Amino acid sequence: MRGGLWVALAAVAMTTVGCASGEGLVIEGDAPATVYDGPMHVPTEELDEHTPRALRIVSGAAGRALECTGEIHNGNGPDGWSKDDGGDGPEEGLQLYFDLFDPGEPRSGYRVERREADRVLYSYDVGGRTKVAVVVAKDQQNRPGWGPETSASCDPSELPAEWTASHGYEIWTDRAGERVPTTEVASGPGDDHCGWTEVHFLHLGARTYARDPEGLLEPGMLTAPYESSATVPADARDTGYRYESQELLVADNRRTAYVRTPDGVEAWPLLKEQVACK
Numbered sequence: 001m002r003g004g005l006w007v008a009l010a011a012v013a014m015t016t017v018g019c020a021s022g023e024g025l026v027i028e029g030d031a032p033a034t035v036y037d038g039p040m041h042v043p044t045e046e047l048d049e050h051t052p053r054a055l056r057i058v059s060g061a062a063g064r065a066l067e068c069t070g071e072i073h074n075g076n077g078p079d080g081w082s083k084d085d086g087g088d089g090p091e092e093g094l095q096l097y098f099d100l101f102d103p104g105e106p107r108s109g110y111r112v113e114r115r116e117a118d119r120v121l122y123s124y125d126v127g128g129r130t131k132v133a134v135v136v137a138k139d140q141q142n143r144p145g146w147g148p149e150t151s152a153s154c155d156p157s158e159l160p161a162e163w164t165a166s167h168g169y170e171i172w173t174d175r176a177g178e179r180v181p182t183t184e185v186a187s188g189p190g191d192d193h194c195g196w197t198e199v200h201f202l203h204l205g206a207r208t209y210a211r212d213p214e215g216l217l218e219p220g221m222l223t224a225p226y227e228s229s230a231t232v233p234a235d236a237r238d239t240g241y242r243y244e245s246q247e248l249l250v251a252d253n254r255r256t257a258y259v260r261t262p263d264g265v266e267a268w269p270l271l272k273e274q275v276a277c278k
Contacts, residue, residue, distance in 0.1 A: 023108045025098075026091050026122065031113045033128045036065035040119040040135060044077040044150065059152035060135070065113065065121055067129035068154035070181045074103070075152040078140065086145020090120040093136030093146030105132050105153050106163055119149070131158050155181040172248075175240035185241050185248070202257055202268055204239075204250070209257040209268040222269045223255055230267035232258050 042060035047053075052071040056063040059075030066072060081100055087093045090112075098107050106124050113123040113130065118139065124132035137149040156164050157171050157179040164171050170187045172180045186203045190196025200211040210217060212226045233251050236258055241248040249258040249265075257268040 025095060025108055026110050026112070027108070029111050031111055032067070032123060032125050032130050034067070035113055036061070036121060036123075036130070036133075037114075038064050040114070040116055040121065041137075042150075046077060055152065058150075060150035061119075061121065062133040062135045062150040063152040065123065065130055065133040065135075066152050066154055068131065069158055070155050071183070073153050073155040073181075073183070074105075076101070076103075076148075076150065078137075078149045081143060081147050083143050086139075086143055086147045088145065090115075090122075090136050090138075090146050093120075093138075093148060094122050094134055096146075097134050097136070097148035097151060101148075101151075103151065103153070104167075106159065110134070126158060126160060155183065157181050170243055172241045172243045174242075180241065185239075187243065200268075202248075202259075204248075204257065207254060208271045210271055211259070211266060211268050221271060223272055224267075224269040226269060227267035228264075230258060230265045232260075232265055 038061065040061050042064065044058050044060040046058050055072045055075035058077040059072070060077060063072055063075050081096060085096055085100070087096055094110065097103070110122040110124050110132075112120060113133075114121040119135055119137045122134045122136065123130040132151075132153040134151045135149045136146050138146050140147065140149065156169050161171070161179070168188065169182070171182070172185045172187070174180050182203075184205070187200060190199040190201060196216055198212075198214050199216050202209040202211070210222060210226065212222065213228060232249060236249045236251045239248045239250055245262050247260040249260060250256075251258070255270045257270075259266045259268055
């Protein structure tokens with residue numbers, strides 16, 4: 001996600017990440033239909049960018065084990081835990097991953113996809129395909145015991161609808177009713193820390209629009225006022241994007257997002273820039 005606004009949206013989406021789901025962290029069952037057969041230890045490098053290529057490089061074997069429909073969404077390398085944190089076994093190493101990083105991914109339902117003497121690959125699978133992968137390793141340099149080495153995940157839109165809905169994600173669909181990656185279109189309320197919970201943000205490509213019926217955003221943030229009852233211009237096109245009962249339309253100049261609801265049409269103005277509350 002880009003900019004401070006998307007940090008705020010991510011915080012909202014992760015507020016219930018720690019809730020129990022009724023099944024264990026690691027469950028019994030078959031591994032994915034196609035088991036990752038590449039190297040379990042892959043040299044990693046952290047690049048100063050947040051691109052799919054950079055995420056694949058930093059996430060090593062975990063990134064290679066993913067079976068995403070779209071691009072990799074998140075990836076991390078071997079960092080962030082100390083010599084006193086390591087667990088006695090692989091499952092404790094996996095638990096440490098969630099305890100330390102709170103990654104905003106499912107906390108239950110993982111299977112052992114592959115096991116070696118000093119590394120275990122855990123996968124969270126949807127339809128028999130790996131959508132979250134975590135490699136835990138034993139006795140890494142200056143870190144005795146088991147702990148996370150690399151991790152990676154697909155876009156939240158590829159996770160089960162029940163899970164994303166219960167964890168604050170607003171996943172839009174396209175004309176065919178297929179779930180759309182959050183990198184393509186995403187929306188959600190602002191951060192409570194900013195006092196923006198009554199503001200709703202919509203990210204469409206490189207642009208961000210805002211619904212601000214109470215005028216909570218600072219003057220100058222928006223390119224135009226929000227309108228609760230708007231007329232759709234003749235050049236507006238239906239994007240095909242839907243979220244629940246909302247339909248998204250955009251005019252040629254892309255300065256306003258028109259959101260059609262059962263109650264009418266709202267005009268969400270474009271933000272002047274990616275901003276964060278202070």
